[in-house]
Amino acid sequence: VRCMRGDDSRVIVIAMDQPLDGDRHVRKQMGNAENRAKRQSSRFQGLDIYGLQKEVHKHLWNLQFCIDGRYGGLLDLMNYLKNDRKLPYLDPENSSRFYTLANMITLNGVYLYQYLIREGYDPLIIQNYSLTDIEGLLVDRPMAICISSTFVYLDDVLEMASRIKTLDPEIPVIAGGILIKKVLDAGSDLSDQTLEWLSGFYGKVDAFVVEAQGEITLVRLLKAIREKTEWDKIPNLAFYGEGGKMVFTPRQVESTPIDATAISWDKIPKGYLRKALPVNTSRGCAYRCRFCSYHRLFPKVHYKSLDVLRDELRLVQRLGTVSHVRFTDDNFTANKNRLKSVLDMMIKEGFDFTWSSYARASSVTPELVRLMKASRCEFLNMGIESGSQTVLNNMDKRLERAQAMRAIRMLSDHGIWSEGGFIVGYPGETQETFSETVDFIEESGLPYYQPFLFYYSKDMLVHKDRDRFGLEGLGRAWRHNTMDSSEASALISQMIERIDCGFTNGLIGNWETFRLLRGEGYLPGEIFELSRLKRDLQLAMGRSPLDRGFSPEAERILRKLEAIIG
Numbered sequence: 001v002r003c004m005r006g007d008d009s010r011v012i013v014i015a016m017d018q019p020l021d022g023d024r025h026v027r028k029q030m031g032n033a034e035n036r037a038k039r040q041s042s043r044f045q046g047l048d049i050y051g052l053q054k055e056v057h058k059h060l061w062n063l064q065f066c067i068d069g070r071y072g073g074l075l076d077l078m079n080y081l082k083n084d085r086k087l088p089y090l091d092p093e094n095s096s097r098f099y100t101l102a103n104m105i106t107l108n109g110v111y112l113y114q115y116l117i118r119e120g121y122d123p124l125i126i127q128n129y130s131l132t133d134i135e136g137l138l139v140d141r142p143m144a145i146c147i148s149s150t151f152v153y154l155d156d157v158l159e160m161a162s163r164i165k166t167l168d169p170e171i172p173v174i175a176g177g178i179l180i181k182k183v184l185d186a187g188s189d190l191s192d193q194t195l196e197w198l199s200g201f202y203g204k205v206d207a208f209v210v211e212a213q214g215e216i217t218l219v220r221l222l223k224a225i226r227e228k229t230e231w232d233k234i235p236n237l238a239f240y241g242e243g244g245k246m247v248f249t250p251r252q253v254e255s256t257p258i259d260a261t262a263i264s265w266d267k268i269p270k271g272y273l274r275k276a277l278p279v280n281t282s283r284g285c286a287y288r289c290r291f292c293s294y295h296r297l298f299p300k301v302h303y304k305s306l307d308v309l310r311d312e313l314r315l316v317q318r319l320g321t322v323s324h325v326r327f328t329d330d331n332f333t334a335n336k337n338r339l340k341s342v343l344d345m346m347i348k349e350g351f352d353f354t355w356s357s358y359a360r361a362s363s364v365t366p367e368l369v370r371l372m373k374a375s376r377c378e379f380l381n382m383g384i385e386s387g388s389q390t391v392l393n394n395m396d397k398r399l400e401r402a403q404a405m406r407a408i409r410m411l412s413d414h415g416i417w418s419e420g421g422f423i424v425g426y427p428g429e430t431q432e433t434f435s436e437t438v439d440f441i442e443e444s445g446l447p448y449y450q451p452f453l454f455y456y457s458k459d460m461l462v463h464k465d466r467d468r469f470g471l472e473g474l475g476r477a478w479r480h481n482t483m484d485s486s487e488a489s490a491l492i493s494q495m496i497e498r499i500d501c502g503f504t505n506g507l508i509g510n511w512e513t514f515r516l517l518r519g520e521g522y523l524p525g526e527i528f529e530l531s532r533l534k535r536d537l538q539l540a541m542g543r544s545p546l547d548r549g550f551s552p553e554a555e556r557i558l559r560k561l562e563a564i565i566g
């Protein structure tokens with residue numbers, strides 16, 4: 001019997017861990033990837049995945065601008081200018097005066113808040129771990145701390161859990177979320193290596209919730225903690241038994257109806273709200289892109305009913321403070337009939353907020369674009385993935401290059417901003433197919449692009465093609481018959497120079513930055529101009545090293561940036 005403390009209903013949920021500035025953000029991502037490559041290196045003979053990973057990182061730095069040895073994206077540059085040309089060190093006290101993605105909110109936290117309240121708990125959501133005085137919160141001795149891995153890396157889960165246990169070893173720490181589900185999904189079939197790595201969490205994380213949804217499991221576990229009863233009858237758990245051996249309880253898929261996940265925004269404490277809010281309208285994906293593992297978790301699509309969605313959006317509107325809604329669905333536009341009904345409903349309601357979402361280029365039709373514009377769509381983020389039809393076919397993307405080109409032009413003609421995500425290095429990629437992608441971005445006039453280095457995991461369908469492509473490695477350290485990840489990352493690092501009509505914010509997404517700056521009152525055209533000037537500055541600084549001060553050209557660009565930031 002687990003006899004931990006559990007004398008009240010306060011539950012702390014850590015929903016996100018977004019470093020405060022770009023430099024820390026990128027270093028953290030890279031540090032985690034290098035740790036993983038180092039851990040896994042013994043599995044690969046003849047392929048130095050740790051060395052490859054470090055090579056990749058050396059190239060990717062070129063996408064960032066660098067001042068005083070610190071790297072960053074557009075927000076960091078804006079903070080530098082706002083702070084009299086000194087890059088500020090952001091902390092929980094000063095962060096609200098600057099631009100940082102850490103100030104945003106995510107749906108997982110808001111949803112868990114609502115769910116736990118309904119179940120009779122007293123949740124406190126930490127929207128961002130980096131902004132929180134965790135020590136101060138532990139003084140009230142919550143009954144449990146839950147870490148959602150959806151926006152938190154596993155190395156960080158371990159770090160947070162260790163810190164919490166050092167401060168108060170009696171407070172149960174529970175980790176759940178999509179990443180935990182992916183890593184622990186194999187249950188008792190996990191490799192010895194993974195089990196050994198998980199043994200490092202012993203004494204730090206008390207239980208893992210191994211389920212893609214997980215809220216029902218979480219509440220059962222909280223009840224068991226409160227009532228001091230056994231955990232082994234609760235499905236979907238992994239915890240440490242006798243001698244630290246990992247115990248897995250049987251699986252039971254949770255199927256919370258999607259309508260039940262609608263947020264009652266009027267009941268969410270004001271402190272959790274922002275001017276740009278996330279709203280979800282569906283779950284799952286019917287496509288089977290071979291580089292994606294999301295469809296394995298949610299293979300069927302479920303849509304919120306139109307009435308429930310209308311009510312939820314009306315609540316957002318009635319808050320009176322929201323200027324932008326980000327639809328978080330992985331594929332908001334995939335079903336054209338459904339999309340048409342949603343857009344018709346939004347137009348009829350006449351909502352004041354603008355919106356953005358992920359979209360499939362293949363579902364952008366003239367009629368839908370007109371409806372999107374009329375319903376105040378402002379930004380679409382499309383996974384275009386490649387400008388090469390051969391690579392698109394290898395990916396089973398079910399997208400024609402010409403279709404993607406038409407979609408971008410139609411959106412531009414209607415004044416809707418768009419971003420295309422491109423995977424560089426997918427099996428079959430060559431210098432020539434990469435050039436086709438660069439040409440595609442230039443010809444289409446795509447306003448924003450985001451390059452991603454191909455990520456290899458055995459959860460993806462591409463794993464089944466590994467013999468055909470000679471694919472080996474892990475994560476961002478791989479090679480296949482036509483390229484390795486060092487070469488692919490070197491190609492990515494050239495994009496900023498080669499493409500002069502579309503803009504990337506390097507390793508920090510354009511869409512997140514756009515959304516945050518819209519919430520801060522910047523107009524879409526101003527955000528585009530800021531991105532353009534940031535690229536110009538990066539190129540000017542590359543031509544003239546900063547230790548000799550800003551060149552007259554860089555100085556001119558900085559003044560233009562200052563004029564927009566005000």
Ligand code: SF4
Binds near residue numbers: 331
């Ligand atoms: S990449 Fe997008 S469209 Fe393709 S399977 Fe994944 S979620 Fe679906």
